Amino acid sequence: MTGFKALCLGLFCVLFAIHIHVPIPSNIEERWKVMALDGIARTCSFVGRCLEHIGIMKYEEFISMIFRLDYTQPLSDEHVTVMDTAFVDVPVRLYLPKRKSETPRRAVIYLHGGAYCFGSFKHSGFDLLNRETANKLDAVVVAVDYRLAPQHLSPAPFEDSIAVVKFFLQDKVLTKYGVDPTRICVSGDSAGGRLAAAVTQQVQNDLEMKHKIKIQALFYPSLQIIDSYLPSLRENENGIIVTRDIAIKLLGLYLSEDKTLPEAMRKNQHMPLESRHLFKYVNWSILLPKKYRKDHVYNEPILGRTNFSLPALMDVRESPLLASDSQLQNLPLTYIVTCQHDILRDDGLMYVSRLQNVGVQVVHEHIENGFHGVLSYITPPTYLHLGLRIKDMYISWLDNNL
Ligand SMILES: *[C@@H]1O[C@H](CO)[C@@H](O)[C@H](O)[C@H]1NC(C)=O
Numbered sequence: 001m002t003g004f005k006a007l008c009l010g011l012f013c014v015l016f017a018i019h020i021h022v023p024i025p026s027n028i029e030e031r032w033k034v035m036a037l038d039g040i041a042r043t044c045s046f047v048g049r050c051l052e053h054i055g056i057m058k059y060e061e062f063i064s065m066i067f068r069l070d071y072t073q074p075l076s077d078e079h080v081t082v083m084d085t086a087f088v089d090v091p092v093r094l095y096l097p098k099r100k101s102e103t104p105r106r107a108v109i110y111l112h113g114g115a116y117c118f119g120s121f122k123h124s125g126f127d128l129l130n131r132e133t134a135n136k137l138d139a140v141v142v143a144v145d146y147r148l149a150p151q152h153l154s155p156a157p158f159e160d161s162i163a164v165v166k167f168f169l170q171d172k173v174l175t176k177y178g179v180d181p182t183r184i185c186v187s188g189d190s191a192g193g194r195l196a197a198a199v200t201q202q203v204q205n206d207l208e209m210k211h212k213i214k215i216q217a218l219f220y221p222s223l224q225i226i227d228s229y230l231p232s233l234r235e236n237e238n239g240i241i242v243t244r245d246i247a248i249k250l251l252g253l254y255l256s257e258d259k260t261l262p263e264a265m266r267k268n269q270h271m272p273l274e275s276r277h278l279f280k281y282v283n284w285s286i287l288l289p290k291k292y293r294k295d296h297v298y299n300e301p302i303l304g305r306t307n308f309s310l311p312a313l314m315d316v317r318e319s320p321l322l323a324s325d326s327q328l329q330n331l332p333l334t335y336i337v338t339c340q341h342d343i344l345r346d347d348g349l350m351y352v353s354r355l356q357n358v359g360v361q362v363v364h365e366h367i368e369n370g371f372h373g374v375l376s377y378i379t380p381p382t383y384l385h386l387g388l389r390i391k392d393m394y395i396s397w398l399d400n401n402l
């Protein structure tokens with residue numbers, strides 16, 4: 001067995017050495033650390049693909065296994081009580097400040113990223129972020145573990161997230177946790193950013209909901225699945241941590257059991273003919289500032305080449321950018337972080353444009369040397385100074401605005 005482990009370690013080192021040579025953009029700080037993290041991600045991805053190819057296990061099973069190594073237990077500390085429980089059958093981790101409070105508290109609902117295939121509030125990075133938010137803001141934090149693909153397809157993650165938010169926004173629940181109904185934030189990163197945006201749209205436009213969201217915070221959110229050839233997807237095709245190819249593979253797992261969908265998405269010809277009217281909402285030649293459009297040539301996606309009967313492709317819950325102006329008008333103050341070296345950069349940038357066009361207040365932080373998922377790297381041994389700075393920026397923004 002030791003021989004086998006040594007062999008595996010040796011093989012990993014060889015693969016790591018091969019995958020670490022990929023060049024990274026020149027303005028990335030802590031270069032060697034980022035290259036190592038990226039090299040590990042690429043090596044794991046490569047091994048996952050090999051295992052899938054040989055038939056030992058699915059790619060996503062292997063990656064999940066790696067991610068689970070980073071899971072934490074609900075550990076209370078001197079300031080915050082932490083517990084895992086469930087709201088309407090959806091697992092949640094609650095962070096409840098221990099200090100006595102004279103007045104009702106603020107609250108943050110956090111939706112984690114992971115391409116809808118991976119991830120949990122249990123990740124050490126999310127756990128630290130939510131714990132610190134609870135402690136520094138003296139706020140209640142609810143982190144949500146919605147169902148994941150490929151066992152649960154679209155729109156299961158949204159359904160779980162909105163169910164938790166609706167449950168939490170009831171008077172009796174807010175009273176139980178001592179939360180002020182007028183000071184609630186919904187936050188999320190990546191796929192969780194999409195959930196946060198979609199949930200906020202739904203709540204603000206639901207006439208039956210008495211309590212609303214005060215602010216939303218979106219970190220490098222994914223906000224559309226209809227154009228797979230945006231400038232940021234072209235520029236970061238082989239980007240740090242997340243490549244276009246992997247993102248499309250995972251999106252395919254989440255949207256449909258049809259194995260031909262990812263290939264159609266790679267060629268940007270997955271949308272049906274009747275979706276033509278939606279492209280104005282993601283027309284980057286209009287919605288992206290010139291600085292990011294650069295010399296990229298706008299290509300109309302090829303419509304009607306394939307006929308997937310997939311309502312998800314045209315569903316505003318999967319592409320919050322498809323909301324109409326009148327739906328967007330009701331949105332609250334919004335904090336958006338976009339990263340330059342990220343396939344999802346333009347999703348966030350286009351949402352900033354659309355929200356500003358209808359008069360929604362937006363605080364936009366564009367991180368010139370940022371890359372996808374950087375906020376997850378805030379715990380030892382993989383913490384990055386940039387991740388820590390974004391965490392601190394977010395928490396102080398919340399403190400000033402929630
Ligand atoms: C996108 O905008 C360009 C103008 O920049 C226009 O020529 C094109 O027809 C638009 N495409 C769609 C699908 O809205």
Ligand SMILES: *[C@@H]1O[C@H](CO)[C@@H](O)[C@H](O)[C@H]1NC(C)=O
Nearest residue numbers: 272273303304305306307308
């Ligand atoms: C898709 O459906 C449309 C309308 O039903 C039809 O005109 C078109 O030929 C179909 N395309 C394919 C590739 O089957």
